[in-house]
Structure formats: structure tokens, C-alpha cells
Amino acid sequence: MSLIARRHFLAGAGATVLSAPFFPALASLGDVRSLAFDNLHTGERLVTEYWAEGEYIPGALAQVNHVLRDFRSGEVHPIAPNLLDLLAVLRGKLETAAPFNVISGYRSPATNAMLRGENEHSGVASKSLHMQGMAIDIRVPGRSLAGLRDIALAAQAGGVGFYPASDFVHVDVGRVRHW
């Protein structure tokens, strides 16, 4: 095996191992996957079944994309369905029907650059996964921030950032890592 092929093989194997705990958790959700969001900036609430009978429901995904849009610019971007699956798993583990309180979903490149400019130490990354619809900043009414973080870490589904001073947890479906 060439070095490049071997690297590729190892990367693939690693991804499989790291995401393995996530998919059994998905199966535990049953035949329907539902989510609820309260967007704290717009005041909008969405309660939706976004997956049923083995398929994502396009109309529901469109509603999710809208409620998680860049509220500053109004730009709508597709939100990664596997991010929604992660949230559904977290919701199940938290044993709550409370909506996710959304601090930040999609961020346009312009908004992301503006947030970075406002505060160099805000934790806003230049290549933020928020710009790809792969990240969300949340808290859950009635559940502790540390509890949400711990469940997100246990899911091993991507990145987890803990921001107690701002009262939110960042979760994404990029590489498994935490800060």
C-alpha cells in the first residue's frame, strides 16, 4: 500500500471508529426523529418531525434551514442533516421535550468576519463550521450547560465547545474535538 493510500485508509478507519457510538444512538430514536427550536434572536419557534420512514423530509428541512438562518443578514443555508441527527440524539439523552434555545446557527461569511472583528478572543474561528451549516450554539431549558456538554462529548459526533460565560454549548459535525 502506498503511503497516501495507507493514510487514506487510516483516516477512513478512524472516522468509522469515532462515529460508531453515534449511529446506534440514532437507531434508538425509532421511526420518527423530531426536534424543537426556539431562536432566541428572532423569537421564532419550530417543532418538527424532520425524518420519518427512513427519509429526511424536505419540507421540514427547509423549515429548519429558515429558523436557523443568519438572523443578521437573513441568508438561509442548508443545515447538515447529520447535525440534526446529533441534536435529536442529544435531545433523547437529555430526556426532554424542551426546545433547543438557539444562539447561533448558520453564519454567513460576512457575519462571521464581523463577529471575529468585534472580539478577537470570542472563539469565533475564521473557518467556522457555522458557515457550512454544520454547527450550532445552544442551551436547553431545565438542563445544565455542563450536562449538555457531557452528553455531546459522549456522542463523539464532532466538535464540542463549552462557553459557560455566554451560557451556551457549541456542537458541530466536524472532526471529533473539544475546547
Ligand SMILES: [Zn+2]
Ligand atoms: Zn459555535
